[in-house]
Structure formats: structure tokens, C-alpha cells
Amino acid sequence: MAFELPDLPYAHDALASKGMSAETLEYHHDIHHKAYVDNANKLLIASEYEGMSLEDAITSTYQSGAVAQSGLFNNLSQLWNHNQFWEMMTPDTKAMPSELELALAESFGSVQKFKDEFAAAGAGQFGSGWAWLVKDTDGGLKITKTENGVNPLCFGQTALLGCDVWEHSYYIDFRNKRPAYLTNFLDNLVNWENVAGRM
Numbered sequence: 001m002a003f004e005l006p007d008l009p010y011a012h013d014a015l016a017s018k019g020m021s022a023e024t025l026e027y028h029h030d031i032h033h034k035a036y037v038d039n040a041n042k043l044l045i046a047s048e049y050e051g052m053s054l055e056d057a058i059t060s061t062y063q064s065g066a067v068a069q070s071g072l073f074n075n076l077s078q079l080w081n082h083n084q085f086w087e088m089m090t091p092d093t094k095a096m097p098s099e100l101e102l103a104l105a106e107s108f109g110s111v112q113k114f115k116d117e118f119a120a121a122g123a124g125q126f127g128s129g130w131a132w133l134v135k136d137t138d139g140g141l142k143i144t145k146t147e148n149g150v151n152p153l154c155f156g157q158t159a160l161l162g163c164d165v166w167e168h169s170y171y172i173d174f175r176n177k178r179p180a181y182l183t184n185f186l187d188n189l190v191n192w193e194n195v196a197g198r199m
Helices: 022-044 054-063 071-087 098-108 111-124 178-189 192-198
Strands: 129-135 141-147 158-164
Touching (some): 022 071, 054 071, 098 111, 098 141, 098 192, 111 129, 111 158
Antiparallel strands (some): 129 141, 129 158
């Protein structure tokens, strides 16, 4: 069964007042994300991974070594990454759930320190990639960064929050100011209820 491009959970212009324009979403979701879906489906045909769940196909291609940097892994992982990314943002302004606030404070010292460390990870990722808040294999919270399409599934971690730091995710709205994009993402766009639900 072929994978499909999910609809955005909000209108293309729903995040515009919070710093992510309709033009960005049109390019990022409708063109970039769709290309990952289409390419993954083409590359899966008659492969040993055809028929697997998306998550199993990602971990299997990553663990296979030589295939890890192939078009198949990259397109599968970027398909999954973007599926999560849209759900991790919201046009609604809501307070961070108290259980998440407590967990971040216990793990990083404060919510602000978490934001600072997360933004630094994203800004420090050389080239294309992602910044992540994960629940690690030991149950603790950790900030990571990954190159290209690599994601927490590859390491047995649970993705709680991910921010795309490929240029296509921010260049229309922020040009080359990746740190400003990350700060805006954390302060204005994150769906903290979604993050808390993933814990």
C-alpha cells in the first residue's frame, strides 16, 4: 500500500501571524513533502521493504548500512519527519501543560534553558538536518540534532519535538537567519499539548 501525503492539520495561512507564511507552507508541504512521499513510493516498489510500516521501513533501511544514505532511506525518513512536524505546530496559543513544564525543568533546569539548548542544537547543525527533543532509551529527556533526514527512530528514541532546519523550512520567512527561525518556532509555533502527549 502506497504512502500518502497527509493534509495539513490547519489552513496554509493559519500560521502566518505567528511567523510561518502561507507561501512557506505551500512550498514546504505541497511541494517538498509531496516529493518525499512520491519518491519513497517509487523506490519501494519491488524492494524488500515494500509492505512494511513507515517506521519499520525507516529503521530497517537505516540499519542496513549501505542503504542508510540511499534515496530510499532519505525519502522515507523525511516523509515521516514532516508528518510529525506539521502536528507539532499549532495556530492556537495554549499554555504548556504542567507535566511537560515540570519534566523540562527537571531535565534542563528550566523551560527557558531547554529552549536555549534546543535552539543552539538547531543553529549548530551544519548544513541540512533537524533538532529534536527526545525521550531516550533510558526514559530521560534529551536534545539531539541529526543530519539530513536521520531521525530519532534510527536510535530507538521517541520524538517529542522536532524542528526542520533545512533551508526550505525557513528561507522564505527568515532568509539566512536560522537562529531567529528557531526562536520563533519555540516561542510561537509549538503545539505543547502534542509534545506532552508524546511523552
